[in-house]
Structures are given as C-alpha cells and as structure tokens.
Amino acid sequence: MPRLLEIACFNEQSAIIAQTAGADRIELCVNYKEGGLSPSLKMIEASRNAISIPIVVMLRPRLGNFIYTRSEFESLKTHLELCRRINVDGIVFGAITKEGDVDKEVCRELLQLAGPIRVCFHRAIDLCKEIDRQLETLIELGIQRVLTSGGKSNAMEGKENLSRWQKRYGAKIGIMPGGGLRSGNIQDVIQTTGCNEFHSAAILDESETASALEVEQLAKIIHRS
Numbered sequence: 001m002p003r004l005l006e007i008a009c010f011n012e013q014s015a016i017i018a019q020t021a022g023a024d025r026i027e028l029c030v031n032y033k034e035g036g037l038s039p040s041l042k043m044i045e046a047s048r049n050a051i052s053i054p055i056v057v058m059l060r061p062r063l064g065n066f067i068y069t070r071s072e073f074e075s076l077k078t079h080l081e082l083c084r085r086i087n088v089d090g091i092v093f094g095a096i097t098k099e100g101d102v103d104k105e106v107c108r109e110l111l112q113l114a115g116p117i118r119v120c121f122h123r124a125i126d127l128c129k130e131i132d133r134q135l136e137t138l139i140e141l142g143i144q145r146v147l148t149s150g151g152k153s154n155a156m157e158g159k160e161n162l163s164r165w166q167k168r169y170g171a172k173i174g175i176m177p178g179g180g181l182r183s184g185n186i187q188d189v190i191q192t193t194g195c196n197e198f199h200s201a202a203i204l205d206e207s208e209t210a211s212a213l214e215v216e217q218l219a220k221i222i223h224r225s
Contacts, residue, residue, distance in 0.1 A: 022219030094124025154180030
C-alpha cells in the first residue's frame with residue numbers, strides 16, 4: 001500500500017504550500033498551539049478552491065476537553081453539514097465521555113450525517129482509558145481512520161504502541177501516527193510502526209504556516225520508504 005502524508009494546515013497559505021511540496025492530503029483547522037479547532041467556512045471554501053488534493057476538516061468547537069454538551073454537539077453537526085456542501089473529502093473529530101470512553105452516541109450520529117465522506121477520530125483517543133478497547137469501539141462504529149500518538153505525548157514516545165496497534169488493527173482501521181513528527185524522526189516511526197499514513201504540521205518556527213522545505217523532505221522520506 002502506498003504511504004501517504006497528511007499536513008495539518010492552519011491557514012490557506014499552508015494548504016497551497018503543502019500541495020506544492022508534495023503532501024497527499026491536508027487537514028484544515030485553526031489554532032495550532034491549542035491542538036486545532038474548527039476552521040471557518042470562508043477558510044474551507046478558499047482552500048477548496050485553491051488546491052486539488054483531498055481536504056479533511058477538523059470539527060472541534062472549543063478548547064479544552066472532548067466531552068461535549070448537547071449545544072456543542074449541535075454546533076458540530078451544523079459544521080459537518082456545511083463541510084458536506086463544500087464537498088470536503090473527510091472530517092476529523094473526537095468525542096469522549098467523562099469516564100474516558102469513546103462517546104458512541106456522538107460518533108454514531110456524526111457518522112450518519114457524514115454519509116459518504118470519510119471519518120477520522122483524532123487524538124482524543126490518546127486521552128481515553130484502555131485504548132485497545134476504544135480502538136475496537138471505533139472499528140465497530142465504522143470509523144475509517146484514527147490519528148494517534150500511541151497514547152503518549154508524541155508519536156516517537158508512542159511508537160511501540162503504534163506498532164502493536166498497526167499489527168492488531170491496521171487491516172480494520174487506518175492507524176495514522178501524529179504528534180511531533182518531523183523529517184528528522186519520521187523514518188524511525190515508519191520503520192518501527194509499519195503504518196501507511198502519517199500526520200504532521202511541518203511548522204518549524206513560531207508561525208502557524210507550514211515549511212515548504214519540511215513538507216518536501218517529509219514527502220520524500222514517506223514516499224520512498
């Protein structure tokens with residue numbers, strides 16, 4: 001299976017940089033330092049018009065945890081419906097219960113609303129208890145991909161867990177390492193985990209804009225491995 005590079009983009013400029021430098025897909029969001037929030041409709045439309053590679057959109061209405069009130073859930077649904085109208089290729093979200101489990105009710109409803117577009121559960125999974133059991137829940141729900149740092153603060157620290165999950169669940173759900181991945185460590189994560197999709201912001205300074213050189217280097221390593 002060909003390996004794929006997804007770049008988290010926090011502005012339209014990064015989306016253009018990512019495509020030009022060799023990324024295979026972008027994840028649109030805002031607020032890099034807080035881990036990403038839902039982008040505006042204007043940003044989604046501008047990015048969709050500017051690039052041709054697949055776009056997935058973060059659905060996260062606020063900072064903090066991933067335990068959502070009913071009103072917050074309704075805002076997630078509204079944003080999802082807007083994403084479908086713009087013809088994005090996928091959505092990315094995470095919802096957990098106060099007990100530390102995947103929120104099945106939220107996931108089922110969002111999956112139903114998503115229809116044909118692909119769904120990724122993001123790094124909220126790393127905050128759950130008994131992550132193996134939560135991955136089995138995601139598979140049962142029909143979620144296609146999970147972004148995870150292996151239950152650790154970054155993918156390098158979690159690479160052994162990522163390897164184990166790829167072996168155990170990789171045929172049923174896409175295990176996508178993310179969290180601190182850069183060109184200097186991506187080869188190690190590729191070789192250790194055996195995963196096929198990788199996620200990076202490719203940001204090397206204090207801005208929220210991807211580095212073209214970093215994206216290019218990441219793409220070269222991933223695509224030749």
